[in-house]
Amino acid sequence: MTPQDREHIGEYVLGLLDGSEAQDFEARLASEPELAAAVAKLRAQLQSLDDTAGELPVDPALWQRIAARLDVPGDEQVQPAPLRPANDNRWTRRLGMAASILVALAVGYLTGTNLTTSRQPVMIAVLLTEDGSEPGAIVEAFADDTIRLVPLDLTARPADRVYQVWTLPDPETGPVSMGIFDDPATLSLSGPDLPPPEPGQLYEITLEPSGGSPTGRPTGPILVKGFAKSPL
């Protein structure tokens, strides 16, 4: 554990790492148990500070509101779960950009889809290139843990690399692989059993070694990413 690791652990637990730093750090947490244990330890030690907030009386109506929503999968009022970085506004900006591109693309795109299939995606994400300027792929996510991926513009892959699709259902679960592919064409992928996709859920495509990421978490460069929205 280097002093720099200690700094990152502390800043991460305090919610101070910015977007790419937090993402890199979470990728390390997934593959370095010692680091993850140090994060868990610091969190547990700081718990007594949270406890100094005491307890507030809870309005019984709050439970009623929760109970009323337990049967509504992918409820739109649920906020995206990943921790928004302290000093990073890029996400909000990109989400706005993604939304506007989404409108432009999805209208014509969905119209076409309706003619050929009766399956309706519950969420759609337009994945943008890292600088947020170009749509690189469209993900349609269905309620049965499958996605339909439509590549639009993906960086060519080296011969020893494959494309791998990821989603982040929530930060506690961490990134989950939806599958790998080597030929950028429209395709269907079937992911593991996950909660229904929610608005704001992150989807991304990374370049990984042949056979997929050796760690089960993204290790290679992110080519495109975007947040899910429910179709109107």
Place this chain on the structure above:
Amino acid sequence: MLCTMKPHTAPEDLIPQIASGERTALAQLFEAESGRLLAVAQRILRRRDLAEEVIQEVFLAVWRNAASFDRTKGTARGWLTVMTRNRALNLLRDGARMDYKDGETLAELGDRTADVRAAFDALSARDALRHCLEALDASKREAVLLCYVTGLNHGEAAATMRVPLGTIKSWVRRGVVALQECLA
């Protein structure tokens, strides 16, 4: 529903029941933990409506993701605290949601320094955390606590403490490293 008296069950034992779809287990967890989590969220957000929104999201997330809780990696209390803190910080960083009517900035909303001192004073004298926080320089201690207890980011902490951004960053870094070494 919440008035039903049930024998106390540890959160660790409620979560598997929640994962298998038992609503009464979720209601019990809510009854046991919501007051504490609401206080954590409200200290960060300072608005009751937003704090309640956070609690609502946390319990809906518990309902949907209870199966992802791994008791070998920490306590259920800790899991709930982290979810609550993350969601409260998300709202806090999402400027659009924090549109205080009279245009106050967050740093002007009450005295965050006072919140931090109250939190520190409330720590038990026997708590190793208190001992290790006391061992820090006052400025580093306050910088770390402003970020953790009240959820300020570097910039807001710098404004509150009236020092340059670089100074806050270095205080926080050195503070968290010293804290971990002391607590080791």
